[in-house]
Amino acid sequence: MVCFCFLVDQKRMVRRSKPVAGSCSRCGHGAKVAEMYTSTRFCYIPFYTKSWKAIVCSFCGVILKYYT
Template identity: 65%
Template sequence: MVVFCFLVDQTRKIKRTKPVAGSCSRCRRGASVADIVTTTRFCYVPICWRSHKAIICTFCGATLKTYS
């Protein structure tokens, strides 16, 4: 009997943020534009990097809108 076990995980890092006018629709606190890098790893080897921009809440961390 052969059993395969693979570990796949995904990490999200915020590189830089910049405040924007407006507020979060959930908690009514401030929002900011962030450059986000998402890395997908398979058995501890990074196989995919994706960089995108998103508007996130500075208080609750909710993602309000993403841009490619």
Template identity: 30%
Template structure:
């Protein structure tokens, strides 16, 4: 008996825009990136989610917003 799970996650950048503020590490500009995540099971998509992530344009660190 052979049981195979075929799961895959695909991320695609939808858009980029400048965000207000400066990087706390280097003082560079902050960029907001909209990313769409798609989970597939046996090549059938079953989960979509759009996330906004923040990155520094100079040191390329991912920044986390504290709210």
């Protein structure tokens, strides 16, 4: 009998952010441009990292638009 157990998780983190003119379409609060990165780990060892930019609401945290 063979049993496979995979532990994979993915984290999104903000490196830097700065305010931008405009507001969130959901809650109406201010937005910010954030340089983000996504880290995918397998058994606590990171094996894939991607950097990207996004416009994020500063109050509710929703991603309004992203750029690769």
